Structure formats: C-alpha cells, structure tokens
Amino acid sequence: MTESYFAGAYWLGRSETAEQCAQRAAAFFQFLGRIEPTWNRWCETAESFEEAAQKQVATDVGSLREHFSRKDRRLGDAFRYWLWAGTRPEETSKVSGMCGSADPWTPSSCVLSPPEQGPLAERLLTATMLSQVVRELVLIWEPEFGLATSSDHLISISSRPKMGTLPGWVMYFSRQRGTVPPLPAPVRVEPVGDLGTLVVLTPDRFTVTNPEHVALASGVQQVLDAAGLLHPLLSLS
8 A cells, every 4th residue: 555645734713924934935846846856846726737847936035925915816815835846747746735724614724745656755754864854844833743754654543634643753832832852762752952852753654554563653653642742723813
C-alpha cells in the first residue's frame, strides 16, 4: 500500500491583509525552492495537466498579493490558495491553505502535500526533511499547531479527524498549548525558538502498516492528551 503524507500548520482567529499573507507565503515558497529544484515553479489547476502547466503563478510577494486579492481567492475575510508543482502528473506536489481570517471558527492553514511515490517522495519523506519543513512552517506562519504524518494513519484512528487532537510523525505545539512532558524513546523533543516545541515520533519513516509505529503513536497520544496538549484549535488572538 502506498501511503499519502502531508505537512501542515494550523491556527485560528488572526486577521491579516493580503500583503501580510503574501509575505508569509512567499517566504515559504522560497524555502521550498531551496530544498527541491522542482519547487521553483508553481501553477494553478486546470482541466488537464498540460493546460494547468501553462498557468504558472509567480511566488514573489507582489505576485502572491495580487493572486490572493482576486475574487475567486476570497472566502469572507480569508484568502485561499491551491498551487501545484511537478514535471509529471503522477509526481506532483501541492501547497494549499487559507489565511487572514479573524473568524475564531474558520481555521487557517498552510499545507504541503508531496507526491506519494517517486524520487522526490523518497527524498522528502524522512524525519529530517519533514522536521525541517514543519519547523519552517512554524517560523513563517506562527501557528498554534503543526503536523506532518501519514494521512492513512489519521483516517485509521478517526473517521473525522479534528486538527490539533491527533498524534502524528512530526508534531508542533505552540507555547500557548502548554509544556510537552517527557516522552519515551525514540521520540525526540526540541524547541522552535521561543514559539513552541517540535516532537518527532521516530527517525524511521512512520507508516500505518508498522504496528510498532502505531503503538508508539498511541502511547504518545495518551501522554500528550493527559498533559492537555491535544485538543481542537483555539483562537489565540
């Protein structure tokens, strides 16, 4: 079975302008371009891969500000985006999300979805790389919660997973959520500046087909839940 993975940052209730969202998004796209050459060209969607490949979107601040300001990119006071990169349909990566909303019930996010297979997936789907991605998401977007993990694992433990409530391969907890307690080996815990804490379950690729990984995630979930760290997103503004 080929598992799908994602890395995302999530928060609520932070009003930001198109300019502010564009500055954060541009910084994230610049980071992605530094770690993977194919992530220097991003496009919108279309009815075919060939058509979509012609709809390139520049990812500098000015271009993204214009992109976010379009009517079809707006949802209330939020700015939506969904871009993809890749040279073949079966090996595309996606960055999607929403930002700028002051609504305490409308979640904002920035999510990277890498390809499920191929050379890029092999390079990216490691604890080192996903930790780096989540760390950069945190430094750029300053979220309440971050997660990089197997989508299949989340679905296996909850049919309707609520972000902030479930464990994953790489997790981030802002300092507003509380202090991360001691966790069993091989879990690694490290600070992200003064913003919060990164938790990495295992140095190996986390997979739902590995019973040891599933058991580790379950055990860590119990400890984090008891410490009050796992709960639905809160508005921290």
